[in-house]
Amino acid sequence: NSHGRQEVHSRNSRKTAFADGAESHAAAENTREPPKRNRREIRVQVNVREENQRNTVHANGSVDGRFRGAIPSHVVRGWTPPQNAGESGRGVEVDEDLLSSDQKAQFKKGWEQHSFNEFVSNLISLHRSLPDPRDRECLTVQYRSELPDTGVVIIFHNEAWSTLLRTVHSVLDRSPSHLLRQIVLVDDFSTLDHLKKPLDDYLARLEKVKLVRTSEREGLIRARLIGLSHITTTVVVFLDSHCECAVGWLEPMLDRIAENSSTVVVPVIDAINDKTFEFNFQPARGTNVGTFTWNLSFSWMPIPDRERRRRKRDIDPIMTPTMAGGLFAIDRLFFYKLGTYDPGMRIWGGENLELSFRIWMCGGRLETVPCSHVGHVFRGHAPYTHGGVQNPISTNLGRLAAVWLDDYQVYYRHGRQSRGQLDIGDVSERVKLRKELNCHSFAWYLEHVMPDMFVPADVIAHGAIYNDFSNTCFARVDRERIGLRPCTRNTTEKGMQWSMNLGQWTVFQGKHCLDYASGDAWVTEQTCHGYGGNQLWKYSPEQKQLSHVISKRCAEMAPDGPRLIMTVCDVSNPRQQWLWDTRPVPGPSWRKDKAAGIRRYF
Numbered sequence: 280n281s282h283g284r285q286e287v288h289s290r291n292s293r294k295t296a297f298a299d300g301a302e303s304h305a306a307a308e309n310t311r312e313p314p315k316r317n318r319r320e321i322r323v324q325v326n327v328r329e330e331n332q333r334n335t336v337h338a339n340g341s342v343d344g345r346f347r348g349a350i351p352s353h354v355v356r357g358w359t360p361p362q363n364a365g366e367s368g369r370g371v372e373v374d375e376d377l378l379s380s381d382q383k384a385q386f387k388k389g390w391e392q393h394s395f396n397e398f399v400s401n402l403i404s405l406h407r408s409l410p411d412p413r414d415r416e417c418l419t420v421q422y423r424s425e426l427p428d429t430g431v432v433i434i435f436h437n438e439a440w441s442t443l444l445r446t447v448h449s450v451l452d453r454s455p456s457h458l459l460r461q462i463v464l465v466d467d468f469s470t471l472d473h474l475k476k477p478l479d480d481y482l483a484r485l486e487k488v489k490l491v492r493t494s495e496r497e498g499l500i501r502a503r504l505i506g507l508s509h510i511t512t513t514v515v516v517f518l519d520s521h522c523e524c525a526v527g528w529l530e531p532m533l534d535r536i537a538e539n540s541s542t543v544v545v546p547v548i549d550a551i552n553d554k555t556f557e558f559n560f561q562p563a564r565g566t567n568v569g570t571f572t573w574n575l576s577f578s579w580m581p582i583p584d585r586e587r588r589r590r591k592r593d594i595d596p597i598m599t600p601t602m603a604g605g606l607f608a609i610d611r612l613f614f615y616k617l618g619t620y621d622p623g624m625r626i627w628g629g630e631n632l633e634l635s636f637r638i639w640m641c642g643g644r645l646e647t648v649p650c651s652h653v654g655h656v657f658r659g660h661a662p663y664t665h666g667g668v669q670n671p672i673s674t675n676l677g678r679l680a681a682v683w684l685d686d687y688q689v690y691y692r693h694g695r696q697s698r699g700q701l702d703i704g705d706v707s708e709r710v711k712l713r714k715e716l717n718c719h720s721f722a723w724y725l726e727h728v729m730p731d732m733f734v735p736a737d738v739i740a741h742g743a744i745y746n747d748f749s750n751t752c753f754a755r756v757d758r759e760r761i762g763l764r765p766c767t768r769n770t771t772e773k774g775m776q777w778s779m780n781l782g783q784w785t786v787f788q789g790k791h792c793l794d795y796a797s798g799d800a801w802v803t804e805q806t807c808h809g810y811g812g813n814q815l816w817k818y819s820p821e822q823k824q825l826s827h828v829i830s831k832r833c834a835e836m837a838p839d840g841p842r843l844i845m846t847v848c849d850v851s852n853p854r855q856q857w858l859w860d861t862r863p864v865p866g867p868s869w870r871k872d873k874a875a876g877i878r879r880y881f
């Protein structure tokens with residue numbers, strides 16, 4: 280019953296432990312799949328049991344035979360691998376019970392080494408076909424006849440053979456050859472044997488592809504910088520090493536950059552299932568864009584309402600406040616002008632938000648183009664260690680916060696906790712860069728790029744919503760239903776802590792907002808949708824009334840006992856009076872500044 284309600288971050292985050300450190304990639308939410316919406320079912324399960332009736336063959340990672348022999352020493356015996364496994368982007372399910380003990384060992388090892396189902400990936404052609412994930416309308420778009428030439432950088436550390444080469448082939452197979460000039464692979468100090476000579480030999484037969492190796496573990500940020508130094512084309516595209524580019528992926532991105540070289544473009548990142556390698560694409564309407572949380576992790580959100588209104592069609596480019604980080608296209612010289620990456624960032628993490636903020640704050644623009652699709656294998660956790668580097672994620676995030684967040688740094692909790700303990704190194708070069716580029720403030724970014732972002736100091740009321748007539752507080756009484764439960768005025772009981780903030784005017788607890796429709800309907804707790812509507816409330820500290828904006832009704836403790844009802848507002852009714860702490864929350868707020876007529880932009 281709540282207007283426009285959407286379940287945004289429904290995926291559970293899986294936590295990771297690293298052999299060499301306390302940090303976990305799951306701390307940043309990047310590895311999560313974007314939420315699936317309106318997804319078309321394309322799954323066809325390959326029934327391994329039936330196939331098994333026939334004979335014994337050897338599978339070596341290329342079912343269609345074009346690259347037979349590709350994988351050294353990987354032989355699957357005992358059952359017929361499904362013909363055309365994974366074609367059209369279908370998933371492949373393997374019944375583990377049917378595998379020989381050798382195969383079982385391979386299966387297990389694949390998961391251990393890569394945190395995805397390498398065994399299944401190896402059954403799928405390096406040239407497998409994919410569904411055309413584009414909306415029909417994309418096919419009618421005329422791109423410029425002259426598009427910039429392009430080089431692709433793919434970095435990897437201990438990537439699986441089949442995923443790495445499927446990435447490479449999907450680029451070669453699905454990019455107009457006159458536009459694609461180079462692919463630079465950067466091996467970031469991998470240890471797995473198949474990435475040594477077998478890879479050299481294999482790549483030797485591929486034109487345009489160059490392999491460079493780092494002489495120590497650099498991490499993905501510095502590995503990308505090394506790759507970049509080998510690129511000579513107008514545009515550079517970065518990809519993770521377990522991607523599949525879909526038909527028409529390149530042109531829509533190049534077209535945007537051709538129009539404006541300071542536009543940075545992200546494709547729609549479709550999920551390749553880590554277990555079955557099913558390719559799941561997001562239709563244009565359901566495209567997600569990037570946002571972030573105050574602990575500086577990336578996350579997905581649906582297209583904000585204002586952005587939906589600004590655009591004419593579902594396939595039009597979408598302004599995105601942040602990018603996931605691994606897949607984007609950028610004008611090479613613009614990237615240099617912007618200061619590429621912070622070379623003080625190591626291994627993994629933070630560079631995606633750092634670059635996102637920098638693009639927006641320093642005169643660029645970041646967009647998602649719904650007509651460009653690239654799949655990525657989303658996995659629960661990273662399989663590799665940090666190569667002995669201590670706390671790379673928090674160090675990277677600390678650098679990012681120190682350089683770009685201005686006074687909003689106080690909201691980055693991790694940074695606050697470990698300040699003093701964590702050595703983030705010297706950031707003076709990056710601060711200098713920010714000055715030289717004459718970048719906007721973080722407050723400017725929030726106001727102009729992410730006006731919906733929650734800012735803690737915007738909270739104008741917080742804590743228990745308490746009625747002293749009955750000594751009851753707002754609380755969940757049954758499933759999603761909100762009612763009244765006995766409490767004391769300053770209760771610290773978790774379920775009784777509610778907040779309201781400027782701009783959004785919702786009454787919320789984490790991701791849940793009070794929601795009310797009309798009449799006798801219950802007040803419920805729903806995922807905050809950010810569209811106002813049934814989730815819009817008003818609190819007046821003078822009258823102590825909590826009113827619902829659309830219905831114009833007030834929250835009341837029912838005459839017959841501590842039940843929550845919504846009725847006609849009446850200032851003199853003590854059962855409509857709610858005490859709620861309205862002392863200001865410290866910290867910067869561009870909204871408060873704006874209301875006070877203060878402009879802190881430069």
Ligand code: LR7
Pocket residue numbers: 304308309310311434435436437438467497498499502518519520521548602603604605606626627628629630631655661
């Ligand atoms: O030390 C390393 N050296 C590397 O070369 C660590 C990693 N890598 C390579 C690795 O082989 C892979 O190709 O770097 C790439 C990214 O590492 P992943 O795939 O383990 O990371 P991820 O997909 O979980 O990480 C996302 O966030 C990262 C933050 O630093 C990077 O920006 C990744 O590129 C990014 N991936 C994507 O944006 C794909 C979409 C995922 C989402 C959301």
Ligand code: MN
Pocket residue numbers: 519520521605655656
């Ligand atoms: Mn990845």
